[in-house]
């Protein structure tokens with residue numbers, strides 16, 4: 352059984368629309384059916400930002416709306432709510448995709464010795480690439496030496512463990 356809790360979903364929400372999205376989703380979880388204007392008033396975010404975030408969340412199915420008509424003005428009103436199941440489903444799919452990518456990267460890091468010039472921003476090269484370039488960096492022309500990836504690998508493992516705990 353795969354479980355994504357609310358905190359994990361909110362992390363995904365943060366990735367989609369930043370802190371604004373988290374605050375809006377939290378508000379809608381507690382009080383479903385709020386309008387754009389009400390959300391704007393209660394979060395003190397600009398109405399344009401509220402609509403932009405809601406649109407982003409709606410694109411991935413995390414929120415949905417019902418259209419009502421204002422009795423006095425005849426204007427259309429959008430009432431929003433969080434689609435928890437879709438949000439959780441989307442979160443799981445996204446986390447699994449990221450996990451796959453990180454695991455592939457870990458396998459690559461574990462089975463390939465990389466070469467590097469030591470300059471931040473320059474590429475790291477496989478043995479074959481380094482040999483082709485006669486062990487000189489393509490970018491800054493400095494000599495290439497074996498790159499110690501143990502810290503990077505350790506960080507990868509941590510990130511993988513963290514994500515695995517989420518799904």
Ligand SMILES: [Zn+2]
Pocket residue numbers: 468469470473474488489490491492493
């Ligand atoms: Zn370089």
